[in-house]
Amino acid sequence: AQKVTQAQTEISVVEKEDVTLDCVYETRDTTYYLFWYKQPPSGELVFLIRRNSFDEQNEISGRYSWNFQKSTSSFNFTITASQVVDSAVYFCALSDPSLYNFNKFYFGSGTKLNVKP
Amino acid sequence: EAQVTQNPRYLITVTGKKLTVTCSQNMNHEYMSWYRQDPGLGLRQIYYSMNVEVTDKGDVPEGYKVSRKEKRNFPLILESPSPNQTSLYFCASSLGVAGVTDTQYFGPGTRLTVL
Numbered sequence: 001a002q003k004v005t006q007a008q009t010e011i012s013v014v015e016k017e018d019v020t021l022d023c024v025y026e027t028r029d030t031t032y033y034l035f036w037y038k039q040p041p042s043g044e045l046v047f048l049i050r051r052n053s054f055d056e057q058n059e060i061s062g063r064y065s066w067n068f069q070k071s072t073s074s075f076n077f078t079i080t081a082s083q084v085v086d087s088a089v090y091f092c093a094l095s096d097p098s099l100y101n102f103n104k105f106y107f108g109s110g111t112k113l114n115v116k117p
Numbered sequence: 118e119a120q121v122t123q124n125p126r127y128l129i130t131v132t133g134k135k136l137t138v139t140c141s142q143n144m145n146h147e148y149m150s151w152y153r154q155d156p157g158l159g160l161r162q163i164y165y166s167m168n169v170e171v172t173d174k175g176d177v178p179e180g181y182k183v184s185r186k187e188k189r190n191f192p193l194i195l196e197s198p199s200p201n202q203t204s205l206y207f208c209a210s211s212l213g214v215a216g217v218t219d220t221q222y223f224g225p226g227t228r229l230t231v232l
Contacts, residue, residue, distance in 0.1 A: 006159075035220070045207060045223040091159055104175065105150070105221070107160040 002027045004094050006108035013082050014116050021077045021111045023092030029053075032096040034068065034075045039089040039110070048090075051075065082115045089113070119144045121224035123208050129230045130198055138193045138227050140208030147213030149191035150175070150221065151183065153204040160207065166191055167213055198231040205229075 003026040013019045025034065036048040049059065051068055059066045063080045079086055092108040121142045130136055142149065150165035152175075162175030166185040180202055182194040191210075195202060206227045211219040 004159075009157075037223075043205070043226050045209075045226075047220055047222070050220050093160075104165065104173075105152075105160075105162050106176075107152075109157055109159040 002094055002096060002106045004092050004106050004108035006090075006092055006111050008111045009109070010112040010114065012114040012116065015084060016081050018078060018080050019082050019113065019115075021079075021090050021092075021113065023075045023077065023108060025073050025075065025092070025094045025106075027094060027096045029096040032094060035093040035095070036066065036075075036077050037091045037093065039091065041088070045091075048077075079113075082113075084115050084117055087113055087115045119222070121208055121210050121222055123206075123224040123227050125227060126225060127228050129232065131232050132199055133197050136195050136198060136229075138195075138206060138208075138229070140191045140193065140224060141189050142191075142208075142210040142222075143189065144210060144222070145188065146210035146222075147188070148219070148221075149185065149208065149210045151181070151191070151193045152207045152209065153177065153202075154207060154226075155204050163193070163206075198229075200231050203229060203231050 005024045032053045034051045038046040038048055056068050065078045067076045089110045089112045091110045094106045124139045147168050151163040152160040154160045161177045163177055163181050164175055164183040166172040169185050169188055172183050172185055185191055208224040209221040211221045
């Protein structure tokens, strides 16, 4: 069965520290997609990244970077030089589409990041 | 502006009183979905729709109904709400291509309280 585990319920850091949010997933499919979303205190869900299972390259976008490792079924998210505006709940999600059942999504329970000034 | 809209944003109701939460998107997306968010559980998929008149159950469909009569709209219906359906609800949409998962765009959320 598909599953996403975000073992870190809450993390607190001081501004400018680096922080890594862990995401471990389970799926039996070879084709799947992984996502990260940010939910700031205002409540909306903001898309951060989408990665398919055939692309294991790590990605960097400004202060954000993602480390995808199929060998350990992990898709970790690192924020470098954290800022107060990074304070939010971050969700990792998995989708393993097929021609007949595409786009069913599985979200992790989320990690709340508190960045203190 | 490309967006997913939900109404109402906040709703307080009583047990057993039927309600509908509307969802509309203006991006001509094929795929739409409903989620509920509860503390410690993340988002859980309720129902999703691949196209007009095509819907399927997510992980937590009990107590909910949906319909997809038009491409842009995907209302969530609670025929007889109960307190355990108190939650934050999100609607989402994406392009919807078979065999590919596109990025989902989420509505602003509807906070429902059932007394």
